[in-house]
Amino acid sequence: MPSRLAAKVVNHEVNKAGLVDILGDTNHINTQGEEQQKLDIYAHKIFIQTLTNRNIVCGIASEEEEHFIRVNSMDKKNQNKYDVLIDPLDGSSNIDVNVSVGTIFSIYRRMTPLGTPVIEADFLQAGDQQVAAGYVIYGTSTMLVYTTGNGVNGFTLNPALGTFYLSHPNMSYPKNGSIYAINEGNYIHFPLGVKNYIKYCQMESEDRPYTSRYIGSLVSDYHRNMIKGGIYLYPETAKNPSGKLRLLYECNPMAFIAEQAGGKAINGEKRIMSIKPTSLHQRVAFYCGSRKMVEELADFILKNP
Ligand code: AHM
Numbered sequence: 651m652p653s654r655l656a657a658k659v660v661n662h663e664v665n666k667a668g669l670v671d672i673l674g675d676t677n678h679i680n681t682q683g684e685e686q687q688k689l690d691i692y693a694h695k696i697f698i699q700t701l702t703n704r705n706i707v708c709g710i711a712s713e714e715e716e717h718f719i720r721v722n723s724m725d726k727k728n729q730n731k732y733d734v735l736i737d738p739l740d741g742s743s744n745i746d747v748n749v750s751v752g753t754i755f756s757i758y759r760r761m762t763p764l765g766t767p768v769i770e771a772d773f774l775q776a777g778d779q780q781v782a783a784g785y786v787i788y789g790t791s792t793m794l795v796y797t798t799g800n801g802v803n804g805f806t807l808n809p810a811l812g813t814f815y816l817s818h819p820n821m822s823y824p825k826n827g828s829i830y831a832i833n834e835g836n837y838i839h840f841p842l843g844v845k846n847y848i849k850y851c852q853m854e855s856e857d858r859p860y861t862s863r864y865i866g867s868l869v870s871d872y873h874r875n876m877i878k879g880g881i882y883l884y885p886e887t888a889k890n891p892s893g894k895l896r897l898l899y900e901c902n903p904m905a906f907i908a909e910q911a912g913g914k915a916i917n918g919e920k921r922i923m924s925i926k927p928t929s930l931h932q933r934v935a936f937y938c939g940s941r942k943m944v945e946e947l948a949d950f951i952l953k954n955p
């Protein structure tokens with residue numbers, strides 16, 4: 651975990667958000683033209699501060715900052731090996747209404763040689779190169795879900811002691827599920843294959859209609875699906891023609907966890923983790939969850955791309 655300390659500090663702030671004057675728009679727009687909430691910025695700063703104080707991190711890229719950051723203060727001779735990509739507080743539009751939000755992160759080994767300054771290419775690696783990934787869900791209890799490529803483990807924070815305990819060893823997606831999570835308000839703009847899949851989810855059969863559940867907070871929707879069995883879908887839409895979610899900060903780490911937990915993550919045609927990124931804030935369509943559900947969806951997309 652890149653910074654358990656930062657997760658605890660952010661957790662503390664998220665939990666008291668209703669009490670203090672920390673909520674609301676800061677009148678700043680982030681690199682993708684979206685409104686930033688104060689807690690986004692707060693979480694970003696805390697993670698950057700704690701990560702730059704570690705002697706293993708050479709660079710950080712954050713959803714909240716246009717360019718990557720070189721960790722020069724602790725790494726003057728460029729000897730640190732790992733770069734971190736992070737969405738410090740995903741789903742932050744939900745904070746005002748007391749819905750769970752999360753932190754999502756990925757860790758890569760730098761590609762360029764030690765002794766040289768880290769460059770953008772060190773961050774633009776395919777998800778298959780991740781050495782670790784995880785998320786923290788600031789929910790009814792706060793959990794860290796984490797993989798280093800050897801299965802997925804969940805740790806729950808004991809707030810009284812400030813310690814994470816292994817509470818969910820070897821987490822795995824049920825092979826099949828009965829929950830689909832999508833912002834159906836955008837239905838009119840979905841590709842035909844996705845529209846047909848949704849109709850299929852709603853059709854009467856032995857195990858259908860499926861249940862529709864959409865929180866609008868990726869970490870929460872994903873976490874529920876992993877425990878209960880389900881699929882999360884964010885297709886291309888008119889407003890977001892390449893999809894809304896970011897390949898590097900959201901999709902790759904969630905895809906790594908999904909595959910390690912026996913699930914699947916695709917952009918329609920390809921495995922998410924096989925995509926070679928071209929820019930730091932690249933967006934992709936994202937379909938992720940129980941293996942059988944994702945495979946069924948892929949068939950619908952193949953028939954009607
Ligand atoms: P954010 O990174 O700006 O918070 O956006 C990502 C969030 C996800 O948590 C969530 O799944 C999705 O956006 C919801 O989008 P929409 O409101 O379009 O359904």
Ligand code: MG
Nearest residue numbers: 713737740741
């Ligand atoms: Mg996000």
